[in-house]
Amino acid sequence: MLTIDCPHCGPRPETEFGYGGQAHVAYPEDPFALSDEAWAQFLFYRDNPKGDFAERWVHSAGCRKWFNAVRDTRSYRISATYTLTDPRPATGTDPQNKGA
Template identity: 65%
Template sequence: MQLIECPWCGSREETEFHYGGQAHVAYPENPADLSDEEWAHYVFFRSNPKGTFAERWYHSAGCRRWFNALRDTATYRFHGVYRPDEQKPALP
């Protein structure tokens, strides 16, 4: 079982968390002006790189808070976690 570091609760088993997608995706400035195709692009199209990637995670069985993590998508290794109000750390 892999341990994931929650910024508020510390290390916990991975079964306590849920993946929330790509981090740092800005909400559209004028959502009412978007076409259906633009909305679809905002909702469904995300980066899917091989390597270190900034993601959102939810501690569903703990503090029930969202946080961001830098994780390698090829090895599943977490390189760091940070709160949403903190700056993204430098990539390793």
């Protein structure tokens, strides 16, 4: 079983967490101005990289707080977890990471 290090509670089993999708996706400034195509792009299209990927997770069976994690999509290994207010940490296997 995978152990996820909640930045609020510490390491816990994967079964206590829920996946929340890609992290750092900004909500549109004026969603009413978007076309149907642009709104669909925002809602349904996400990156699908091979390697490190920033994701949102919730500790649903613990503190119930949301946080971000950097997970390698090839190995499922989580290299970092951090609060929603912290910048994305640099990881060694992510060529696209610019620290935010």
